[in-house]
Amino acid sequence: MGGQGLxxxxxxxxxxxxxxxxxxxxxxxxRARNLTVLAVTxxxxxxxxxxxxxxxxxxxxxTARTVTGGTLTWAVSDVLGRPGDGSTADKAKxxxxxxxxxxxxxxxxxxxxxxxxxxxxxxxVVTYAGSVTLTVEHRTVSVAAPQVLVDGERSALRAxxxxxxxxxxxxxxxxxxRLAATRPHLTSGSVSWADLAATATEQGAASLAxxxxxxxxxxxxxxxxxxxxxxDPDAQRELALALAAESPTPSASASVSPSGSPSASPSTSxxxSPSASxxxxxSPSASASTSPSTSPSASASASTSPSASASPSTSPSASPSASPSxxxxxxxxxxxxxxxxxTPTDGGPSTTYTTIEAANSNTLAKTGDGxxxxxxxxxxxxxVGGVFTLRIARRxxxxxxxx
Amino acid sequence: MVADQRATTGVVDxxxxxxxxxxxxRGAGEILITLGLLFCLFAAYEFYGRSWRIEAEQDxxxxxxxxxxxxxxxxxxxxxxxxxxxHIPKLHRKWAVVEGVTTGDLRKGPGHYPGTAxxxxxxxxxxxxxxxxxxxxxxxxxxxxxxxxxxTKTGWYVYRVVGLRKVLPTQVEVIAPDxxxxxxxxxxxxxxxxxxxxxxxxxxRLVVFAELDRAQARSQGRPAELEEAR
Numbered sequence: 311m312g313g314q315g316l317x318x319x320x321x322x323x324x325x326x327x328x329x330x331x332x333x334x335x336x337x338x339x340x341r342a343r344n345l346t347v348l349a350v351t352x353x354x355x356x357x358x359x360x361x362x363x364x365x366x367x368x369x370x371x372x373t374a375r376t377v378t379g380g381t382l383t384w385a386v387s388d389v390l391g392r393p394g395d396g397s398t399a400d401k402a403k404x405x406x407x408x409x410x411x412x413x414x415x416x417x418x419x420x421x422x423x424x425x426x427x428x429x430x431x432x433x434x435v436v437t438y439a440g441s442v443t444l445t446v447e448h449r450t451v452s453v454a455a456p457q458v459l460v461d462g463e464r465s466a467l468r469a470x471x472x473x474x475x476x477x478x479x480x481x482x483x484x485x486x487x488r489l490a491a492t493r494p495h496l497t498s499g500s501v502s503w504a505d506l507a508a509t510a511t512e513q514g515a516a517s518l519a520x521x522x523x524x525x526x527x528x529x530x531x532x533x534x535x536x537x538x539x540x541x542d543p544d545a546q547r548e549l550a551l552a553l554a555a556e557s558p559t560p561s562a563s564a565s566v567s568p569s570g571s572p573s574a575s576p577s578t579s580x581x582x583s584p585s586a587s588x589x590x591x592x593s594p595s596a597s598a599s600t601s602p603s604t605s606p607s608a609s610a611s612a613s614t615s616p617s618a619s620a621s622p623s624t625s626p627s628a629s630p631s632a633s634p635s636x637x638x639x640x641x642x643x644x645x646x647x648x649x650x651x652x653t654p655t656d657g658g659p660s661t662t663y664t665t666i667e668a669a670n671s672n673t674l675a676k677t678g679d680g681x682x683x684x685x686x687x688x689x690x691x692x693x694v695g696g697v698f699t700l701r702i703a704r705r706x707x708x709x710x711x712x713x
Numbered sequence: 714m715v716a717d718q719r720a721t722t723g724v725v726d727x728x729x730x731x732x733x734x735x736x737x738x739r740g741a742g743e744i745l746i747t748l749g750l751l752f753c754l755f756a757a758y759e760f761y762g763r764s765w766r767i768e769a770e771q772d773x774x775x776x777x778x779x780x781x782x783x784x785x786x787x788x789x790x791x792x793x794x795x796x797x798x799x800h801i802p803k804l805h806r807k808w809a810v811v812e813g814v815t816t817g818d819l820r821k822g823p824g825h826y827p828g829t830a831x832x833x834x835x836x837x838x839x840x841x842x843x844x845x846x847x848x849x850x851x852x853x854x855x856x857x858x859x860x861x862x863x864x865t866k867t868g869w870y871v872y873r874v875v876g877l878r879k880v881l882p883t884q885v886e887v888i889a890p891d892x893x894x895x896x897x898x899x900x901x902x903x904x905x906x907x908x909x910x911x912x913x914x915x916x917x918r919l920v921v922f923a924e925l926d927r928a929q930a931r932s933q934g935r936p937a938e939l940e941e942a943r
Binding site: 342349352353360429497541679694696697703 | 732733734735737738739741742743744745746747748749750751752753755756759760814815816819824826841842843844845848849880881882883884885886887888894895896907908909912913914915916918920
């Protein structure tokens with residue numbers, strides 16, 4: 311929208327300029343040059359307006375939102391093993407600082423410091439404050455300033471890990487673990503991912519090695535953030551930067567172990583199947599038609615199919631398909647979950663449960679064109695410019711009186 | 714006109730001397746006016762012409778729908794084929810809604826987001842339509858309590874508007890089964906209209922939410938809401 315003012319205004323500025331020039335009695339040659347410049351400028355502005363119109367119709371709106379708060383809960387002590395099984399867990403000491411807090415079950419909660427979440431793509435980057443120091447006998451490893459990146463298979467937990475195994479002189483953030491990104495749970499203004507299975511990367515395992523002999527699965531990671539009301543270009547930039555930053559070494563052990571995931575969802579891959587619609591498989595819908603219908607209200611005679619209530623066999627963490635974060639898994643719609651059984655035989659309209667599919671649309675349908683207004687403005691500007699130019703052309707002939 | 718003068722005078726004389734740059738400027742001016750007119754005419758065609766084309770398509774789709782409803786059995790929605798009729802008595806409008814929201818589908822009239830609920834189902838029946846005079850041009854005039862009536866082969870479903878919202882195109886939660894609690898299990902049958910906002914622009918979407926008020930069988934005749942509007 312901002313660019314439209316320029317092409318609309320441009321010709322007038324040029325005319326003003328020309329009139330001022332004309333006030334000074336310019337020579338014919340000079341005036342000819344001025345007019346040529348005028349005509350060319352007018353054409354250029356027309357072209358600019360057209361280009362502006364095209365650009366306006368394909369404008370990119372920032373969709374990412376700033377993270378305004380939230381927490382990261384990481385059962386970091388799981389790397390030490392279970393207390394009481396003779397592992398290092400019994401001897402370990404866990405200390406937190408910088409805003410992190412220790413929960414009763416041994417997990418550590420970090421407060422969110424900043425970040426961005428894009429509801430259009432489902433990608434997120436959240437940075438957290440605080441650090442946790444694990445001490446087993448004399449060996450100490452500290453994990454500071456975690457950062458979570460949610461981007462399909464590239465989802466990762468980064469942190470600055472310092473300890474005996476630190477190879478570099480200065481601590482740098484490394485990818486500690488790969489995360490099995492599940493579908494986020496969305497409520498108004500907040501996004502959360504529950505119990506993401508974390509698998510240590512080679513680097514992460516090496517960093518934590520002094521504490522534990524077990525590698526592989528780290529404690530599950532849960533995070534929830536609140537996001538700003540509206541999209542923010544800064545957040546978009548931050549997210550783009552975080553996504554562009556290549557992880558140091560994409561290790562071969564990036565595959566995710568389903569066993570480590572406490573969420574029994576079928577969604578260890580980055581593209582979880584929509585939970586609500588998967589349950590709409592043929593068998594429940596078949597039972598729906600044979601089941602006795604409860605019709606509480608006489609007016610609507612709504613027969614709520616029990617398949618709706620019987621279906622929540624999916625994990626609680628995977629939210630139903632309404633989440634807009636389905637673009638990383640933009641697969642063709644797996645199953646039309648809709649029951650096409652619109653069968654009120656005697657005219658009693660039926661009411662059945664249905665859900666929209668995931669991965670179906672990332673945006674609402676485009677129902678209008680943005681170029682009409684700029685195009686019309688450009689057209690009017692061209693006509694006005696043309697009329698003025700013609701008038702000037704007529705006037706020029708009588709200048710001979712002056713000589 | 715001026716060119717004629719020069720042609721008749723032939724030789725340059727003082728009275729009608731024409732500077733040599735004048736034909737150039739005149740030509741430029743004429744080109745500018747022509748281009749401007751073309752731009753304006755094209756814009757007008759895009760606006761009124763599309764509106765007119767959709768009206769023509771609607772006539773055709775409407776008759777297809779009538780034919781479908783005469784046949785026995787219930788039709789599975791096919792992309793681009795009509796699935797229901799939607800009336801907005803306050804605006805004195807009705808459309809045959811086609812399945813699908815691609816550009817091609819929306820060329821025929823309002824489109825039903827695939828996979829969303831069908832009329833009367835618990836969930837959200839989401840419909841997209843162009844913001845042009847023959848479609849959803851003035852749905853911003855709808856207010857809470859206004860009726861939106863969906864007509865199917867078997868019955869009438871009277872929805873009442875419960876809210877309007879302006880959102881970004883990416884906020885697809887408005888067509889979630891429960892648009893007010895995205896991710897939650899829907900409990901009521903909803904109907905949602907989406908169109909571009911503001912008028913003649915497309916950087917926002919205007920969304921109208923409506924909730925099912927009552928349903929009545931076809932055998933009970935047209936709902937009173939439609940008769941009132943007549």
